Amino acid sequence: MTDAAFDTPLDSLPMDGPELASLIAAKLCHDFISPSGAIVSGLDLLNDPTAQDMRDDAISLITDSAKKMVALVQFCRVAFGAATTAERFTGEELRALVDGVTHGGRATLDWRLEVADFSKPQARAMVNLAYLTVAALPMGGQAVVTARTQGAGIVLEGLAEGARARLKPEAATGLAGQRLTEGLAGQWVQPYWLWLTIRQAHGTLNVEAVEGRVVLTGTIPS
Known part of the structure; x- marks a missing residue:
């Protein structure tokens, strides 16, 4: 599948x-509700006089969930927003953002960055x-x-290999720059945002x- 929609006028998106x-x-509310709800549950346990034997578990739950929430906020500031004064980012900064929200998952993530820094769109x-x-x-x-660099721009590539590697139909629709007609919007919006x-x-x-x-391959001019 190749993106040939760049020539589409903005008012025709x-x-x-x-x-x-x-x-x-x-989507952001959906992503944030899990760690924020876990923090509230931990606080409820701390305040429950009948559950004092679970105090250590409650503190652990609050700590882990708070770290997850901070990681999500930091990631989303760059992934979806412009709430940062930085105009350029190092590869290590971007790696830390992604690692923060994917840590603990089943997949392993290997970074091979030959680019020193990235513009805000990149x-x-x-x-x-x-x-x-x-x-x-x-x-x-x-x-x-x-x-990697290519001419005056860069090439970004994500390769996923595994027994069940796949794109959900909603993600494939979004990555093609097409409007979702059926399925879950929450699975569609981030792929569309990347496109x-x-x-x-x-x-x-x-x-x-x-x-x-x-394989996802993006080519972006500098």
């Missing part, structure tokens, strides 16, 4: 700004591409994320999905 913003906000594309590469391995496997990010940076996104292997 399949979704307008307010609708897209509402779907991104819904950084946004990088973290979303890396996250979606890992997400293509729900049952585990090997994810490899690379970044849109690369498109608006005057780049291209190629997707290969076969049994046991998914």
Whole structure:
């Protein structure tokens, strides 16, 4: 599947700004509710006089959930927002953001970055591409994320290999820059956001999905 939609005028995009913003906000609320709910549950245990024998478990739950929440917020500031004054990011900074939200999953993530720093659009594309590469391995496997220079731009590639490596239909629709007609919007919006990010940076996104292997390749000018 090859992205040939760059020539589409902005006013012909399949979704307008307010609708897209509402779907991104819904996704963020969905992602945040689990760690925030766990923090509340831990606090309830601490305040329950009949559960004092679970105090250590409660503190552990609160600590782990708070770390997860912070990691999610830091990731989303770069992946979805512009709430940062930085105009350029190092590879190590982006790696830390993605590792923070994928740590503990079944897939292993190997970084092979030959690029020293990234512009804000390149950084946004990088973290979303890396996250979606890992997400293509729900049952585990090997994810490899690379970044290399090519002419005046860079090439970002996410390779997912595993027995159950796959793209959900909603993700494939989003990565093609198409409007979702059926399925879960929460599974669609981040892939579409990656496509849109690369498109608006005057780049291209190629997707290969076969049994046991998914490859996402984005080319973005500097």
